[in-house]
Amino acid sequence: MIDAPVIEMRGISKSFPGVKALRGVSFACARGEVHALCGENGAGKSTLIKILSGVYRPDAGEVLIDGKAQHFSHPQNALLAGISVIYQEFSLLRERTVAQNLFLGREPLKNGIIDSRAMITETQRVLALFGIRHRIKPETLVADLDVASQQMVEIAKAISLNAKVIVMDEPTAALNEAECEVLFALVDRLRASGTAIVYITHRMREVTRIANRVTVIKDGEVTASFDTVPAPEVIVRAMVGRDISEYYPEPAAPAEIGKPVLTIAGGSNASLRDIDLELRAGEIVGFAGLQGAGRTALAMAIFGAAPLTAGTMTLDGKTVRLLTPRDAIRAGIGMLPGDRKASALVLMQSVRDNGMLTARSFAHALGRRNSNRFIGIEGMDGLLDQMKVRAPSYEQEMRFLSGGNQQKAIVARWLALRPKVLIFIEPTRGIDVDTKASIYHLMRDLARGGAAVMMVSSDLPEILGASDRIVVMRDGRIVGQFDRTATEAELMLAATGEAAGVAA
Amino acid sequence: MTDTPLTASKPPRFRFDRHASTILLLAAIAIYIVLVVALGQTRFLTLDNLVAILGRSITLGITAIGQTFAILVASIDLSVASVISAAAVVTSVVMNGEPSMMLPAILAVLSLGAVVGLINGLVITKLEVNPLIATLGMSLIIQGVLSYYYNNFAGAVPAEFQVFAYGSVGIVPYSLIFMFALAGLAWFVLRFTRFGSDIYSVGGNQDAARLAGIKTARVVIGAHVICSLCAAIAGIYLASRLRSGAPWIGAEGVYDLESIAVVVIGGTVLAGGRGGIWGTMAGVIIFSLIDSIFNVAGVDAFVKQVLRGIIIIAAVAFYAARSQRPVA
Amino acid sequence: MTEQTAARPEVSRRRLPGVNPVYVLVVALLLAIFIMNPAFGEPTGYMNFLKRVAALAILSGGALYVIVSGGFDLSVGSTMTLTLTVIGSSMLASNDPNSTYWIIPLMLGIGLVVGLINGLVVSYLKVPSLIATLGMMITLNGVAFMWSGGAPRGYLPDTFRFFGRFNISDVPLIGILPVAVICLVVFGTILWWGMHRTNYGRMLHAIGDNPQAARLAGVPVQRVRISAFVVSALTAVLAGVILGGRGGVSVDIGSGYELQAITAAVIGGAQLLGGRGSVPATIAGALALEAIFTLLNLIGLAQPVRLVVQGLILIGAVALATYQRKRAGR
Amino acid sequence: PNFDDPAEFAKQREQLTATFNGPADQPYLQYAGDAMVDTTEFKKEGPWTVCFSNAGVNNPWRVVGYTNMTEEVKLHPEIGTFTHVDAEGSDDKQIADIDDLLAGGNCDALIVSPNSTAALTPAVEKACAAGLPVIVFDRGVTTDCPVTFVHPVGGYGFGIQAADHIIANVPAGGNVLMLRILPGVDVLETRASGARNMFAEAGLTVLGEEFTDGDNAKTKSIVEDYLQRGTIDAVWMDAGATAVAAVEAFEDQGVDIPVVTGEDQQDYLQKWRDLGFKGIAPTYPSYQWRTAVIAAVNTLKGEQVPGPEWVLPQPAITQDVLDQYINEKMPPLHYAMCGCEDMETYPEAWGGTK
Numbered sequence A: 001m002i003d004a005p006v007i008e009m010r011g012i013s014k015s016f017p018g019v020k021a022l023r024g025v026s027f028a029c030a031r032g033e034v035h036a037l038c039g040e041n042g043a044g045k046s047t048l049i050k051i052l053s054g055v056y057r058p059d060a061g062e063v064l065i066d067g068k069a070q071h072f073s074h075p076q077n078a079l080l081a082g083i084s085v086i087y088q089e090f091s092l093l094r095e096r097t098v099a100q101n102l103f104l105g106r107e108p109l110k111n112g113i114i115d116s117r118a119m120i121t122e123t124q125r126v127l128a129l130f131g132i133r134h135r136i137k138p139e140t141l142v143a144d145l146d147v148a149s150q151q152m153v154e155i156a157k158a159i160s161l162n163a164k165v166i167v168m169d170e171p172t173a174a175l176n177e178a179e180c181e182v183l184f185a186l187v188d189r190l191r192a193s194g195t196a197i198v199y200i201t202h203r204m205r206e207v208t209r210i211a212n213r214v215t216v217i218k219d220g221e222v223t224a225s226f227d228t229v230p231a232p233e234v235i236v237r238a239m240v241g242r243d244i245s246e247y248y249p250e251p252a253a254p255a256e257i258g259k260p261v262l263t264i265a266g267g268s269n270a271s272l273r274d275i276d277l278e279l280r281a282g283e284i285v286g287f288a289g290l291q292g293a294g295r296t297a298l299a300m301a302i303f304g305a306a307p308l309t310a311g312t313m314t315l316d317g318k319t320v321r322l323l324t325p326r327d328a329i330r331a332g333i334g335m336l337p338g339d340r341k342a343s344a345l346v347l348m349q350s351v352r353d354n355g356m357l358t359a360r361s362f363a364h365a366l367g368r369r370n371s372n373r374f375i376g377i378e379g380m381d382g383l384l385d386q387m388k389v390r391a392p393s394y395e396q397e398m399r400f401l402s403g404g405n406q407q408k409a410i411v412a413r414w415l416a417l418r419p420k421v422l423i424f425i426e427p428t429r430g431i432d433v434d435t436k437a438s439i440y441h442l443m444r445d446l447a448r449g450g451a452a453v454m455m456v457s458s459d460l461p462e463i464l465g466a467s468d469r470i471v472v473m474r475d476g477r478i479v480g481q482f483d484r485t486a487t488e489a490e491l492m493l494a495a496t497g498e499a500a501g502v503a504a
Numbered sequence B: 001m002t003d004t005p006l007t008a009s010k011p012p013r014f015r016f017d018r019h020a021s022t023i024l025l026l027a028a029i030a031i032y033i034v035l036v037v038a039l040g041q042t043r044f045l046t047l048d049n050l051v052a053i054l055g056r057s058i059t060l061g062i063t064a065i066g067q068t069f070a071i072l073v074a075s076i077d078l079s080v081a082s083v084i085s086a087a088a089v090v091t092s093v094v095m096n097g098e099p100s101m102m103l104p105a106i107l108a109v110l111s112l113g114a115v116v117g118l119i120n121g122l123v124i125t126k127l128e129v130n131p132l133i134a135t136l137g138m139s140l141i142i143q144g145v146l147s148y149y150y151n152n153f154a155g156a157v158p159a160e161f162q163v164f165a166y167g168s169v170g171i172v173p174y175s176l177i178f179m180f181a182l183a184g185l186a187w188f189v190l191r192f193t194r195f196g197s198d199i200y201s202v203g204g205n206q207d208a209a210r211l212a213g214i215k216t217a218r219v220v221i222g223a224h225v226i227c228s229l230c231a232a233i234a235g236i237y238l239a240s241r242l243r244s245g246a247p248w249i250g251a252e253g254v255y256d257l258e259s260i261a262v263v264v265i266g267g268t269v270l271a272g273g274r275g276g277i278w279g280t281m282a283g284v285i286i287f288s289l290i291d292s293i294f295n296v297a298g299v300d301a302f303v304k305q306v307l308r309g310i311i312i313i314a315a316v317a318f319y320a321a322r323s324q325r326p327v328a
Numbered sequence C: 001m002t003e004q005t006a007a008r009p010e011v012s013r014r015r016l017p018g019v020n021p022v023y024v025l026v027v028a029l030l031l032a033i034f035i036m037n038p039a040f041g042e043p044t045g046y047m048n049f050l051k052r053v054a055a056l057a058i059l060s061g062g063a064l065y066v067i068v069s070g071g072f073d074l075s076v077g078s079t080m081t082l083t084l085t086v087i088g089s090s091m092l093a094s095n096d097p098n099s100t101y102w103i104i105p106l107m108l109g110i111g112l113v114v115g116l117i118n119g120l121v122v123s124y125l126k127v128p129s130l131i132a133t134l135g136m137m138i139t140l141n142g143v144a145f146m147w148s149g150g151a152p153r154g155y156l157p158d159t160f161r162f163f164g165r166f167n168i169s170d171v172p173l174i175g176i177l178p179v180a181v182i183c184l185v186v187f188g189t190i191l192w193w194g195m196h197r198t199n200y201g202r203m204l205h206a207i208g209d210n211p212q213a214a215r216l217a218g219v220p221v222q223r224v225r226i227s228a229f230v231v232s233a234l235t236a237v238l239a240g241v242i243l244g245g246r247g248g249v250s251v252d253i254g255s256g257y258e259l260q261a262i263t264a265a266v267i268g269g270a271q272l273l274g275g276r277g278s279v280p281a282t283i284a285g286a287l288a289l290e291a292i293f294t295l296l297n298l299i300g301l302a303q304p305v306r307l308v309v310q311g312l313i314l315i316g317a318v319a320l321a322t323y324q325r326k327r328a329g330r
Numbered sequence D: 001p002n003f004d005d006p007a008e009f010a011k012q013r014e015q016l017t018a019t020f021n022g023p024a025d026q027p028y029l030q031y032a033g034d035a036m037v038d039t040t041e042f043k044k045e046g047p048w049t050v051c052f053s054n055a056g057v058n059n060p061w062r063v064v065g066y067t068n069m070t071e072e073v074k075l076h077p078e079i080g081t082f083t084h085v086d087a088e089g090s091d092d093k094q095i096a097d098i099d100d101l102l103a104g105g106n107c108d109a110l111i112v113s114p115n116s117t118a119a120l121t122p123a124v125e126k127a128c129a130a131g132l133p134v135i136v137f138d139r140g141v142t143t144d145c146p147v148t149f150v151h152p153v154g155g156y157g158f159g160i161q162a163a164d165h166i167i168a169n170v171p172a173g174g175n176v177l178m179l180r181i182l183p184g185v186d187v188l189e190t191r192a193s194g195a196r197n198m199f200a201e202a203g204l205t206v207l208g209e210e211f212t213d214g215d216n217a218k219t220k221s222i223v224e225d226y227l228q229r230g231t232i233d234a235v236w237m238d239a240g241a242t243a244v245a246a247v248e249a250f251e252d253q254g255v256d257i258p259v260v261t262g263e264d265q266q267d268y269l270q271k272w273r274d275l276g277f278k279g280i281a282p283t284y285p286s287y288q289w290r291t292a293v294i295a296a297v298n299t300l301k302g303e304q305v306p307g308p309e310w311v312l313p314q315p316a317i318t319q320d321v322l323d324q325y326i327n328e329k330m331p332p333l334h335y336a337m338c339g340c341e342d343m344e345t346y347p348e349a350w351g352g353t354k
């Protein structure tokens, strides 16, 4: 059934200052197929997409739509040519309503005047496709939505264009299982209706679930292309250039789990209700739950960003009141926020500066910038190497790194301080398999080093694979605790509330 | 697929900052009345005086309407003062007492404004020069060119044209009506046209707007053209009010900084993407009220300055203090 | 820079190019001045020039701290006015030489308070610094006038004017060495060190770049921001001392310097709204501004033409810097 | 407006040396010519409310003047209230201020110190039309509806006095640097144009006309630059604010101080005495601020006042009378020609010490 390609990219090359992002990449996608695009962080996937959608111009090569060569100079050209994109980083206007975002730049006009009613009704129609009509109201400000819903709006925005090509750059990064299923169902429907879909993801199961064909990019070159979806290991090998032995590290042996490092009793605040929690040295605790369940809230509470207003918290047995992130960090707690761009990165500063930031904040303000009691430049470079951060130079500005590499740099930031408790929020969101594995091993090493690791994730396999113990949250409460032998089904049940988990 | 019964949106919080300007306006009025009554100067409560107060800041008002567009699109315009001077001079020089020259003069000035706005916009979007610098430079250039040819009041506007500033229906001056008409028009554009909505989009997040296919450069340029046009109109009005134009009248009125101040007091955020015209109008009226209050209370000139400074800060703090966004 | 980062994707190791255009600009302007007026080549020539720039250069260096932290400080000019006229007015009714030794600390004290208020208003009342310091500017001018009754009440003693006026004569090689130039070197170095060699400097960049991220990374955002305003205000006072020393007491001394300082920083490639900026380049920016003024003086262009040229150079310099940064990807 | 008006030039040169009517020891009561206006129509019982629309107190001269005015007001018990509104140097604002005063409607007389001539004319006409006696001083208006327009001889006169002094002390062919505050202000323009012509006639070279914005530092820079390029035989100033800075420029360069003209500020007078260069201080007497009040009072009393123009004497301070105008106890920017020494609040009210 696969006929002539709708889009075809031939010999695309693109370099950025200091980086050759793409070298002679060719790629095609036909009507009614889902073509998965895989590759490590920084492989060049997003760049390829941005060339297709007119954000960047290629240094070499050509883009053909329905066989005709195109020269996009502005995203608008691509849109008009029927190409719609869900970009990796959000592109919503926080201060405008869902409806206004959906119709951004193409508001329906009735005799010269914007037809708000039409916008509302059309928005409701599109949202209905996801069965989230009741969850997201067209008049709500995007700023008032949580991450998942924002991602949903992004998708809805792309769908509502009825484009003949839809590109999805890691659309499920912020979604949980249930929400992913909604998306997949939608993708199936679009495929059936003859839409060509380019799908970028780091999650192999998604590839297996929905893709017809797979193309793998490595270091800006196509390393493999499959007309039928092969076994995940095959794809991974093409991506990484080797097999990834033990993807998830060994769980902690009972002996390795030490005494409680952090405990909370009856902790509550605006978005949390009487939390009783215990994080032990050497233990990785995974936090599962639906978006908005309060996991981030709990993390923020422990980290002092949105402190507890009731209840007691102890660290190494001593009662502590952490009212600011500074308090928390000083007490030995670290956190990697879920939304990197907004909450973790200082984009105009060098990779090194990003890594050193926390250490510098706690060193003497007027002390030398290049070495302090926590770490020196050499030490930081060492950590960055260890994290395999890929950048032309550690003096390169952070904004030029790919999402995954940015995440790794932030991990290095915390490694420098050797915290007692380290909180990872969606640690592998947008991270390639290889790096994922290394991050899991890293967490394990930290745990072995005697730290307590808290991992908030919406990726159940990851929760099950990497945790020693699993806490499920719902509506700001802890509704269940499981050990790693639990099944995804059990967790989902607890998370959605259709059945209570084993009370711990 | 079943609806997931989840409340993803947090309960929409009462957006205090959106009503702040109104509250401020009411507060100012209240203070004025209380003061006037307290001082037993109740004759200041007459309709004439109300009109006198509203009529105080027509120039500022018209300028601020334009400045609102510039700031909404996350830009800013420091060249308005010079444009006002230039416009006023051109008006009075071209008219030079001739009623017949009124139309040509107005057209000339409007095209001047359009050109300046266009250049501002191009420098900002194409050369990617920071708006603050671009318009500051532009201001210097205009000022230079202007004072190269004129160093004093030049030309004169015909009596017929002074009607614009001094004529009135009943006790309401045309100029006042004009200002509010202009504000109404601006409101319509921002609220109901695609250009208006593009302004909010580009101001809110330029990249997102671009990805959505909006020609962001055009929008920014458009906003600046409007801004300069308003400044030009303000200049025309000032010429009619002063009977003639001089190269310094814009700078002397500090219309650049004051217009920015009233826009921000009106609740439009400097970062762009949020705010509106009526807030700006409220800001303008607040400024007029402050001046009148000072005059009624006979506040010493220097004390007046101190208070004005504090009021500006306090007014903005009044709602900014609640915002969660980090500012700088 | 290490193995696997070098390895993939293939990346060029050479440092990204780009000498800051401002240095080229300064050299060009100074050469032009020299050609127009060889006397400029003699110590008295260029020393006078440096002496002249000292105040603005120091001021700009301080203003840069606020700019890098993501804000503006429009109140520096009025801070100079206030401190000077207050001195010129109430304190020094009698021209008492010894008063200098307690007056300069006092002025710095006032500066400290002004900076603190600016910082607190921006940090805790969340007032955008553009507005906060605009209000502060208006207020301080008012206070200065109130305090002095509209005109300075006294003279600045020579001990006070020493810093801005006095030249150390017959120095080997250079002949004369103005005290102002020494001040410029000393404070310039301190500002450079604070911005580019300390943890504080990096934190300053961080909060200007992304306050939220900085906060979650443990940077004491409020404290750093407030301190930036304090530095700015203090340098304003120091610049004021030099300026007052040079020109003597006058009513609105310092007015207009706020925009010049920002301009100098921007010509030096600083990023308005924060995250990027260099003290040496900013000082170079100040030199450029003063050089333009001098050059236009020499050419004898009419005042209006000078305005135009200044405007063009201002826009041109920034456009060039932006272009270069884009090409260099930095 | 024409700033090079030979007739006006001649008239003012005339008036500089003319004899004035009125008490010799009270220059602020003296007046040129003997034209009087009848004011019986404005006669009114006290206490009056006298309103004053001020262009601004944004420079030291206006500060001294305004002090003169308020002190003068205290001498007239009949003035019940004295309402002062300040336009902070903006035409637009001043027009609005006058509107406010009229709308308020309780002024018995209105004194106006216009920010600029043309712009304030409509407002003043409006006030006249409202039946108010209006007194204008300092800068005028282009209507004769006010009762009288109080002002000293004028800008040409100022320029003449300074230029005469330079011409007398610099041999023909000498170099003159003309330093000006800013372009456009009528009184300053006439000062310059008058002098410019005279230098031309006397065969002096004008090195340049530079604008200092009244900024000392800038003034110094300009003079330094000119010094690097050649000799300066005289510096002509259109106002005294920056005269001292100019003198210091020579001082700091270790050059003998040539003729430097100034104005009646104390700092210049004292510098002049201390360094003993050839100076002169033409004045634009601030006592006209007193005269304006007196004119208003007489009008409300229905007495005759000099008009339609009340021209006050405009003496220059020369070497021989220098010492009697110097007073170390006064602030540096106090204008000596204030005609205020005879008031008992002097000198404290002017910021001086006994």
Ligand SMILES: Nc1ncnc2c1ncn2[C@@H]1O[C@H](COP(=O)(O)OP(=O)(O)OP(=O)(O)O)[C@@H](O)[C@H]1O
Pocket (backbone or CB within 6 Å): A016, A017, A019, A020, A021, A039, A040, A041, A042, A043, A044, A045, A046, A047, A048, A088, A390, A399, A400, A401, A402, A403, A404, A405, A430, A432, C009, C329
């Ligand atoms: N605007 C830019 N300027 C400079 N370099 C860039 C820019 N965008 C991307 N790069 C570089 O190009 C390479 C490819 O980046 P890209 O975002 O396409 O990777 P990716 O495959 O999308 O990675 P990820 O899976 O993390 O999203 C990376 O090395 C990145 O550092």
Ligand SMILES: Nc1ncnc2c1ncn2[C@@H]1O[C@H](COP(=O)(O)OP(=O)(O)OP(=O)(O)O)[C@@H](O)[C@H]1O
Pocket (backbone or CB within 6 Å): A146, A147, A270, A271, A289, A290, A291, A292, A293, A294, A295, A296, A297, A298, A300, A305, A306, A343, A456
């Ligand atoms: N970046 C942040 N900074 C401070 N507080 C935050 C942040 N993100 C989330 N919170 C807190 O968490 C509360 C709930 O956040 P959200 O609606 O995202 O649910 P959540 O905590 O993220 O749930 P989950 O993490 O399980 O999806 C917010 O109201 C806020 O109090």
Ligand SMILES: [Mg+2]
Pocket (backbone or CB within 6 Å): A045, A046, A047, A088, A169, A402, A403
């Ligand atoms: Mg990507």
Ligand SMILES: [Mg+2]
Pocket (backbone or CB within 6 Å): A147, A291, A292, A296, A338
């Ligand atoms: Mg979350």
